[in-house]
Amino acid sequence: CQSRAPLTDITFDHPEELRHWDISGRLGYRTAADGGNANMEWRQRRDGGQIHFSGPMGFGSAELHWNDHRATLDNGREQRTAGSPAELAWYLTGLLIPVEALYYWVRGMPWPLAHGTPTYDETGQLVALEQLGWSLRFDRYQPVAGLTLPHRVRASHADDRFTLLVQRWVPQP
């Protein structure tokens, strides 16, 4: 029988169809009082998401897991649970990073569940967005599986800022 299409052959017509992935990248964040950056491995699957953060020289890692109703943050010494990953992202970075919205922003799309003011360029790519109090900028669009996706998302809100750099996208079935 015909084996499952190898990952590299999956193509999509619209970012909305790309729902599951492995993203390898970096997250930089900054608040008035603090800041930091970490390597980031984001595994998004049907049943939920997982982001593995690790420090510059590879250690000091923490894992954020979430599904529709629960989120946990584990650094190997203690586990924290919360209703949403955003609360735990706040615990990790000091920023209330709306992870549910990031699920769309990372694909260059506004979050459909909230009002937003998007700005598109002449090719139809999202270049800026005001949503949830964040002003976002999208650039470094590169081809991925038939789409072109942003590989840098910069967000700012008062003194808070975060930057998501995507180094590699691997769509998952």
Next chain:
Amino acid sequence: GATEDLVSRLAGVRSMSCDFEQLVLDRGGSRLQEAKGEMQVSRPRQFRWHADSPYEQLVVSNGDVVWIYDVDLDQVIERALGDQVGNTPALLFSGNPEEVANEFTIEEADRHRGRVTYRLRPKGEEPLFSLLEVTFEGDTPRGMRLEDALGQQTTIDFSNVRLNTALDSSLFEFEPPEGADVVSEL
């Protein structure tokens, strides 16, 4: 015993420069990240760690301050360099060897064809990593392996190792570039 043996080998390293290849695996063993670059270390407590792929990152310490510069994020974090090897493995080769004996229980994990691997377990609570192994071939460091509390494994292989050469002190100074976002925790 293993402790004295490791302390004397570490004391033999007054300075070191090498290339490194770093591989990070999650506890399931799947590959998270690979990085390549160069490292220079010089007693006391000075080191430079320049990864040029997949992201350019530079970690520099002059013995008092450590700077972590992420080029793509254009962000510099500067903080006081603690004296704990537990927080900064690069201190293993540039910190005080006796300090290593105080901070870790040390045993010989493997001795095979001229290579000796020591296994260090932090004595303190809440260490950043739960296990550190360092391998020597004769008196030349060949690599390190770290396991953190989440079971994430980092292996670092050294190549092109040059020991006890004079290293220019400017290697261990860092000036944040114009416009970089500097997060100072000093």
